Amino acid sequence: MDLWLESKPSNSELCTVLDRLIKNWETEVVEFKEAGKDYDKNKIGQYFSAISNEANLKSLQHGWLVFGVRNKDKAIVGSEYRISKGLDALKQEISIGTTGGISFIEIYEVFPIVKGEKKRVILFQIPAATTATPTGWYDHFYGRNGESLGALSVEEIDRIRGQEKKDWSKQTIPKAKLEHLNKQAILLARENYKKKMNKSYISEEVDRMTDEQFLTKLKLIINGKITNAAMLLLGNEDYDYLFKTVPEASWRVFDSRNEVSDYEIFKIPYITLSERLFGKIRNLTYRYMPNQLTLFPTETKQYDMWILRELLNNCIAHSEYTYGGRIYLNEYEDKIILTNPGSFLPGKIEPILDPAYNPPFYRNQLLAETMVKLNMIDSQSTGIRRVFRIQKERYFPLPDYDLSNKQQVRVRVYGKILDENYSQILFKNPDFDLETVFLIDCVQKGIKIDKSAVKHLRKLKVIEGKMPNIFLSATISETIGEKTQYVKNKAFDDKYYKDLIVKYLEQYGKAKKRDIRTLLWDKLPEVMEDKQKEDKIRNLLSSMRRKNIITTDSSNKQVSSWILVSKFKQEK
Incomplete structure (x- = not known):
């Protein structure tokens, strides 16, 4: 049994999870502790390592450490652990000592009622060790023998290290058959493939093929068996139960109070996901002044749909489907946030902006290659650069990648201008490369940049001030009518x-x-x-x-x- 929680689950949902953990969970991948007012952080790290490794060995996505439940009789007693200090900082503190800097998937506070009294219980959701990489705590590997905490055995370390890093998308689904795929989705795949190849003889060849022959050509069928990639892109949602973990996507719209006002769940086939999902988005007309040389504002849509399609399809291509989590598109009044389960393989966004960047590998190689062939994503490794370039040409803020959670990627796309000064700089300097625009974008958002970056921007005469309080230079400010604010920002001798x-x-x-x-x-x-x-x-x-x-x-x-x-x- 494996449990995966949606973002911001209700207290009743968390109580259900807690009840299932107490009644049914395997001892090696869950640990209960009373943990009254304090608990040794080093011990938490050891349990993190042990539960993470045991979850991997049992082919689970995660395990649990539970505070506020007595281990002996599983009685709910409540915990005051970090009740005033807060729990968010613990994620970072644990990541410092773990292999690869991984940390909790999430930390939940749940408040069950026990004999008329509300108790506080903490659920620490611990990810399974990465394929072929055991999880260590300060270079020591821990495991469980029943409920006992100890060193991970040499045999278990070898079992994890000997695991093959399999391409999930290439693995086949034992019970899936051709009739479990969606006929209209296959037809769309044929048309997209012919359009991408753009050669008459290839189109004629595809038209002569049966569905099985066509999908075999794309390697979506291997030795007559349906792959995860085929089912994900082209499957009939009535048969999504054939997956070990069912893939889903969710659209949610948030009101001005950041509360969900509407939502919808989307299932396979994912080849049509962007069209179905984008039909829900409010893409309003936005007016702004990119320069002072015109009396009339520029009109554009809040979002460039090619950008959203590329980013959503990137979520599809690079999700960690073994986690079982959803892809989310969260729509706010002035921004859209896309979220997918799985780490960001390049580690950070800056290397991708380099035109010479080539990714070392892909999480779902077959899926990514197929999506390129079906014209769903740009050629591999160039799509994100094009996303940034389009926003630059619109004088809009660049997307923000939040990679603080090692098991999740969040990208924010802005639907409005944040700082007119930024837009004026881009208008005046169209030849700035993406790396430079990225730094200027960081300045407008108050994101810290290093000394060499500051030196580079000073040389371009687009900033002044002393670190960390850097701001637009006088020449730029005068151009855009910001003299008053400049004087307020600039120090006198x-x-x-x-x-x-x-x-x-x-x-x-x-x-x-x-x-x-x-x-x-x-x-x-x-x-x-x-x-x-x-x-x-x-x-x-x-x-x-x-x-x-x-x-x-x-x-x-x-x-x-x-x-x-x-x-x-x-x-x-």
Whole structure:
């Protein structure tokens, strides 16, 4: 038995999961602990390693660590573990010590009622070890012998390391037959293939083939058997139970309060998924001014449909279907977020923006190759670059890839301009490459970039300011009518601030630090945080004291005031 939860499950759904865990779960892949107010993090890491490895050996997608349930009699006693500190940080803390930096799929808090009293139980969902790679905790591999925690045996380590990294999409479904596929989907596949090949003799050859011959040519049928890829792309939804884990996609629309206002579940065949799903999306007309050279705004749709189709089909091609999770398209008022189960194989987005990038391997090789042949995705490894390029040409923000969850990929597509300055820069500099635009996009979103990137953008004269408070340069700001904000952001020379202090002391004779603070505070750049302003004022006063311009009238810092040095007064 394996359980997979939807995102944001209700408390009643979580209570059902907890009940099933207590009654039916295998001992090696679930562990119950009372874990009152605290629990040793190192022990959590050891259990993570052990349960992850045991789940792999039992061909499960995940296992569970449960806090708030007594192991001896499985009584629900509740737990106060991290009740005030929070649980989110634990994911990152555990990933530091695990093989490949993997962490919990999710951490759920559930509140069952026991004898009229609400209890707090924590469900830690632990992913199975990656194929051929046992999960370690600080380079030690743990396992379970019944309910006992111990070292993973040499034989078990060898069993995991000896696993073949199989292409899920190429594996066949024992009971699936040609009649379990959707005839209209196969017809569409034929037409898409002929259009992609774009050669008359190939079209004629395909037209002469039977469905089985055509699918065999595409390797969707191997030795007369239906592959997972064939069933996923072309299957009849009435027979989706033939999969070990049923693939599904979900569309959800969120209102202004970020609450789900409508939703729909989509099943196979996935060759038509984008058309079915995109029929639900509100793609409104959006108006914006890309430059100051026209009196009329540009009109466009919020979303370029080629972008959404490419990203959705990427979700299809690269999902980890053994997890059993859904593909999600979450629609908000000004953005769309696509989510699919499985890690992002390149690790981060920057390498893909390099035109020379080639992926080392694909999770579902046959599926990805077939989708290229059926004109569903762009040629392999170039689609994401084209997505970024289209957004760049529209002067829209680039998509954001959230890869913080090692078992999930989230990509956000914006349906509006975030910062007009960004759009003006792109309009004025159409020759900027994608890597540069990516850095500028990071600046507009407040995402930290390294010193070399800052140096590169300074050279292009598109930013000013000191790290981490960098902003658009004066030349850009003047071009786009942002002079006022630029002046507020830009610091004056130190001499300006020092002259203000001197004039204040000449007029009033002395000043407390709070008086100097009041004098300068609103004149310091708006982009400075409060602590930075405090540091700036302290540094100015220290500098003036070292240069013998000012001093204090008492050695007691609690009561002293700043005054001008007599010598400096005479020179003035």
